[in-house]
Amino acid sequence: MIFASKEYLEEIQRRSNADEKYLRLAKGQHASYTFIMQAELEKGVERDIVVGYQVEEGKITDIWVGERRTDFIISGKYGVWIEILAGKMGVTKAFLTRKLRVRGNMMKILKLVAATER
Numbered sequence: 001m002i003f004a005s006k007e008y009l010e011e012i013q014r015r016s017n018a019d020e021k022y023l024r025l026a027k028g029q030h031a032s033y034t035f036i037m038q039a040e041l042e043k044g045v046e047r048d049i050v051v052g053y054q055v056e057e058g059k060i061t062d063i064w065v066g067e068r069r070t071d072f073i074i075s076g077k078y079g080v081w082i083e084i085l086a087g088k089m090g091v092t093k094a095f096l097t098r099k100l101r102v103r104g105n106m107m108k109i110l111k112l113v114a115a116t117e118r
Contacts, residue, residue: 012053012063013053016060022115026115031108032053033071036073036076037050038076045078052070
């Protein structure tokens, strides 16, 4: 499976929507997200990778590759995203150290950080 491909996003959607703990943490959430993994030539990533998803009542209802208008845009270098996915860095730490930048309502996204960490 190729990272950030449609197939990869479908698997994230399937696992998230089947995860009871995630669903409890995300209950009542209604938001859309764009994630921008910025190119890092030294890591073999020549261009930005952009993906996104829509959450309704805590469930991921739509996924996509590419840009769309969303409630939140979260961006950072490709390597930061890999550290988060590998469990070497938490999302909260990445926000606080500005390794990830957020455009959108920061108070709202901080309320959702437990679901995001999951």
